[in-house]
Amino acid sequence: DTGVSQDPRHKITKRGQNVTFRCDPISEHNRLYWYRQTLGQGPEFLTYFQNEAQLEKSRLLSDRFSAERPKGSFSTLEIQRTEQGDSAMYLCASSTGEGDQPQHFGDGTRLSIL
Amino acid sequence: DQQVKQNSPSLSVQEGRISILNCDYTNSMFDYFLWYKKYPAEGPTFLISISSIKDKNEDGRFTVFLNKSAKHLSLHIVPSQPGDSAVYFCAAPLTLNFGKGTSLLVTP
Numbered sequence: 001d002t003g004v005s006q007d008p009r010h011k012i013t014k015r016g017q018n019v020t021f022r023c024d025p026i027s028e029h030n031r032l033y034w035y036r037q038t039l040g041q042g043p044e045f046l047t048y049f050q051n052e053a054q055l056e057k058s059r060l061l062s063d064r065f066s067a068e069r070p071k072g073s074f075s076t077l078e079i080q081r082t083e084q085g086d087s088a089m090y091l092c093a094s095s096t097g098e099g100d101q102p103q104h105f106g107d108g109t110r111l112s113i114l
Numbered sequence: 115d116q117q118v119k120q121n122s123p124s125l126s127v128q129e130g131r132i133s134i135l136n137c138d139y140t141n142s143m144f145d146y147f148l149w150y151k152k153y154p155a156e157g158p159t160f161l162i163s164i165s166s167i168k169d170k171n172e173d174g175r176f177t178v179f180l181n182k183s184a185k186h187l188s189l190h191i192v193p194s195q196p197g198d199s200a201v202y203f204c205a206a207p208l209t210l211n212f213g214k215g216t217s218l219l220v221t222p
Contacts, residue, residue, distance in 0.1 A: 004157070033210070035210075040123075040214065041214055041215075042118075042120075042203050042205075042212030042213050042214050042215050043158065043203070043210070043212045044212075045210060045211070091157055091158075093157075093210075100145075100146045100148075100163055100165060100207065102148055102160035102163060103160070103210060104160065105150075105157030105158045105159070106157050107155070107156050107157045108157050
């Protein structure tokens with residue numbers, strides 16, 4: 001069990017640039033989730049996939065945010081035209097999706113917007 | 115709207131004593147709850163869960179209690195150890211509505 005892997009761990013970019021984060025879930029997990037966490041808050045759900053299907057995306061923060069999971073394995077989260085308010089930790093999690101099986105989280109990508 | 119609330123941002127406990135972390139929820143349809151533990155610079159790690167058909171679940175030093183009528187759950191850690199110092203989140207299922215977390219400090 002190699003765990004959930006996220007890349008990069010840190011990203012610093014200028015306001016207005018586009019950024020893309022990658023998440024590799026635990027291999028046998030069908031579900032993949034993206035969260036955002038800001039200081040002093042719990043993780044905030046953004047979107048999730050069942051295999052390659054994106055089943056919930058209404059909670060993506062704006063139309064600048066998009067996520068893909070093209071082959072039902074790894075996923076990418078893209079933020080276009082970044083703003084300073086996008087600075088946060090972006091967490092990915094995966095699960096089997098069965099019953100009450102917990103989600104397993106990666107260590108996140110910390111985004112800093114200059 | 116926050117469906118899961120942790121009203122205590124921090125808690126300090128002496129080593130060996132009991133730590134009690136509280137969580138309230140609003141949606142009576144939630145059918146199980148989870149507690150996660152988070153160290154700095156790491157992702158949350160699953161700790162323990164409880165189904166709504168139970169009122170208690172125990173795993174070693176960790177016990178979670180669920181009071182459905184009060185829509186309240188609590189995590190008990192006995193005895194507390196310095197390594198338990200972390201932020202603890204309660205969460206409701208599927209899209210994991212997280213509370214804001216309680217930062218636990220266990221002092222020697």
